[in-house]
Amino acid sequence: MSDQKTMEQKILLQHEEPLKTLDDYLARGGFQALKKALGMTQMQVIDEIKRSSLRGRGGAGFPTGIKWEGVYKKQADILGMIPTKYLVCNGSEGEPGTYKDRYLIQKNPYSLIEGMMIASYAIGTYKAIICIKEIFKKEIAILQRALKECADAGYIGDNVMGTGRNLPLELGFGPDSYLLGEDRAQLEVLEGKPAWPRAKGMIPVEYGLFGQPTVVNNVETLSTVPYIILRGADWFKSIGTADTAGTMIFTLTGDVNRPGMYELPMGTSLRTLIEVYGGGAKLDRHIRAVFSGPTNAVIPADKLDTPLDFASMRKIPSGIGSGGFIVYDDTACILKAGLNFARFLAIESCGQCASCKTGTGRIAHRLGLIEEGKGTEQDVFAILEDCLHTKGSGRCYLVTETGIDISSIFYNFPDDVVEHLEYGCLKDRHLPLPKIKDFDEATHTFTFDENYFDRSFAEGRYIIEPAL
CATH class of the missing domain: 1.20.1440.230 (NADH-ubiquinone oxidoreductase 51kDa subunit, iron-sulphur binding domain)
Incomplete structure (x- = not known):
């Protein structure tokens, strides 16, 4: 795949300079996707996300549209109680070797906000919350500024874009805990409790925030939503592989010449990420191992040609996780x-x-x-x-x-x-x-x-x- 083709297939990191104001975002077509979504039925929006085959970028790779549909279809129970639905954005990013969500917020917080508004409308939520670690001061300040701009302009809150729809969005804060990234533990924190995962089987779609049906998606997943709604599911599926459509932002650290964040089409090989974008191993050294965070099996050097999608990584066997890869050469133990x-x-x-x-x-x-x-x-x-x-x-x-x-x-x-x-x-x-x-x-x-x-x-x- 040529570098030019790869550049054309960037979705979230198309521009080098960060978008510092709402006007910058609007000048590049911002909130046109929300406008389009509000003219569709809720199920039409969900169907478009389902058809796009967008998978969660937080680690598990669960189909986003199926999760949305599960909460959308929660209706009154046998006692006639109407569920209060929530949307939670997981912005905790506590896994070693990952930085892409914070980087994305720094580059463009507005696509996250727009994606959350689209998701909130589609699901029928009472409230949307971005849960972020309280130590992420830089990203919190960026989000607070962007939220105020969007609220003042009528893109979040009451009567969004004059449609009569109320779509509130707020920030929630959590401790510097790895388990804050576990979706059930994160809901506990938002309820004012410690970051302790709930018992198995208590999935958020069924029993989420305050016991209500809840969608939990991460920053990158929700930031991708506006582009899918605006350009269509078929466009998104034309990028990546049959197993994993679209692109992903990979965090590359360790023994390479150019560590950093690289957005690449799914299916790009791990070797291409390391050698082409990361500049390969330093000096005359040789790569021995790559860790996909602490979550998955270590990847030896003879597996570097594996395509970066969920199915291919499982076969070697390892995993793509949240896209953070730590490289170690032959000088490392x-x-x-x-x-x-x-x-x-x-x-x-x-x-x-x-x-x-x-x-x-x-x-x-x-x-x-x-x-x-x-x-x-x-x-x-x-x-x-x-x-x-x-x-x-x-x-x-x-x-x-x-x-x-x-x-x-x-x-x-x-x-x-x-x-x-x-x-x-x-x-x-x-x-x-x-x-x-x-x-x-x-x-x-x-x-x-x-x-x-x-x-x-x-x-x-x-x-x-x-x-x-």
Whole structure:
């Protein structure tokens, strides 16, 4: 695929300069999609999104239109009670290696707002809420300014665009917690509770915010909606693959020459993302592994030609997640990288499920022993047993993520494990956890939260060494 063709297929990042005012957005056709949607029936809007095959860009890849339809069709129950429907935008972005949602808000908050207004109208919501971490000060300020502009111009709130439709939209804030990104935990936070996932089976479409039917979509998903409504489902499906239509913004970090955010058509290979857009490995080094965040199995170098869509990534087997890829070359210790993710997940486990909190803690502890050269074969077997038996045992996916991620390192890099058992780690290079704080676009440089582990331990959210 030529660079020119790829540029033509950009949807969300068509312009280098950020849109700083509502007038900038209107000059580029902003809110014409909302106007078009308000002239359609609610079901016509939903059908267009369904026909476009838009899949959620937050990680799971669930079909957006089906989720919308599920909430739209919720009518009065057997007691005659009319459900109060909600739309929640997940703007938490707490996964290491991801920054695309914050970047998108910085570039263009208006497409998110317009997408939420279209979704609110289609679903028939009582209220729409953007849930964002309270530490994201820059993005909060941008959204507050944009929301005021749109409210003053009549694009959100009461009597939107003179149609008599009331479509309120507000901001909601949450803690710097990884689990804030879990949709059921996020709803708990918006209800004033801790970020603790609800029990399995309590899906938001059925039992969401305040027990009411709720759609939860992420920033990128909702920002894409106006372009689909304006240009049509067939146009959107002409980009990408049969499995995953459209484009996605990928966050690329680690051992590449040009880290950054790149919007590419789905089906672009992981190798193209790394070598063409990321500039490939540094100096004379060679790429050994790529992590799709801490959520999926590690991707070895011989799988780099895999197309970036949900089905292809499952086959290798790994996952596309929220589009964040962390690259490690041959100077990096892959076990050390895995230990970073294992510790992160152990710290972020909320503690509701003993199998999760103790299981992630045991895995991180034993992996730390192996990394230090103090591990034994028994530690390896114990880690693999925990990875196997804790999968699917928690209320959310966190403990399963640990099992998938860490066991895949042992499977794909067995020689590294043997080397650590015999000699300890032979690579003294520091590897930060890629928990991103900021991005300098001029230099293509990410700033990581280097003090995360120390701060977390100081707050008392540390892993207690288990009795072995």
